[in-house]
Amino acid sequence: MPQHVVELIGSVAACLTTFAFLPQVMKVWRTRSVRDISLITYATMTLGVFLWFVYGVGIGSFPVIAANAITFVLSLFILIMKIRHSR
Amino acid sequence: MPQHVVELIGSVAACLTTFAFLPQVMKVWRTRSVRDISLITYATMTLGVFLWFVYGVGIGSFPVIAANAITFVLSLFILIMKIRHSR
Numbered sequence: 001m002p003q004h005v006v007e008l009i010g011s012v013a014a015c016l017t018t019f020a021f022l023p024q025v026m027k028v029w030r031t032r033s034v035r036d037i038s039l040i041t042y043a044t045m046t047l048g049v050f051l052w053f054v055y056g057v058g059i060g061s062f063p064v065i066a067a068n069a070i071t072f073v074l075s076l077f078i079l080i081m082k083i084r085h086s087r
Numbered sequence: 088m089p090q091h092v093v094e095l096i097g098s099v100a101a102c103l104t105t106f107a108f109l110p111q112v113m114k115v116w117r118t119r120s121v122r123d124i125s126l127i128t129y130a131t132m133t134l135g136v137f138l139w140f141v142y143g144v145g146i147g148s149f150p151v152i153a154a155n156a157i158t159f160v161l162s163l164f165i166l167i168m169k170i171r172h173s174r
Contacts, residue, residue: 001144001145005145006142006145006146009138009141009142009145010138010139010142010145010146012138013135013136013138013139013141013142014139015135016131016132016134016135016138017131017132017135017136017139019131020128020129020131020132020135021128021132022128023125023126023127023128023131024124024125024128026125027123027125027128028123031123033122033123034123035120035122035123036114036115036118036120036121036122036123036124037111037123037124038110038111038113038114039110040110041107041108041109041110041111041114042107044103044104044106044107044110045103045104045107045108047103048100048102048103048104048107049100049104051096051097051099051100051103052097052100052101052104054096054100055093055096055097055100057088058088058092058093058096058097059093059097
């Protein structure tokens with residue numbers, strides 16, 4: 001595969017996975033319904049992307065820092081809504 | 088930060104984000120309830136991790152290939168369950 005195609009695929013992949021949780025955030029915000037959402041999934045994901053963020057700081061990679069900062073905020077929001085709206 | 092600490096943090100982060108969807112898979116499998124799950128989130132995530140997988144092949148990185156292959160299967164499973172069990 002040509003190098004520029006590989007880089008393009010990586011960039012599109014990064015955008016998609018970074019913002020993928022945004023529709024879930026909007027759905028949870030709109031419905032306030034979180035029954036089907038897994039608490040452990042979002043607790044694990046939030047901690048995981050936080051550690052990716054720290055890793056990005058450690059290696060001095062701006063793309064890793066930026067992408068995971070965004071995903072951290074989205075994942076944390078879903079986690080907080082899950083905890084708050086679970087009975 | 089010492090290099091080995093940075094590498095350890097990156098490895099833990101990779102494990103957490105790779106397997107984070109497993110509890111969501113188990114919850115959806117057990118309950119067959121997917122109302123609160125966002126279709127667009129899992130469609131975007133599934134496509135995104137597939138492209139990360141292709142990127143991993145392109146740069147010849149086994150960790151990127153392996154991690155995203157696992158996440159792809161988990162995310163695709165949730166997506167299929169969402170489509171199948173939505174009314």
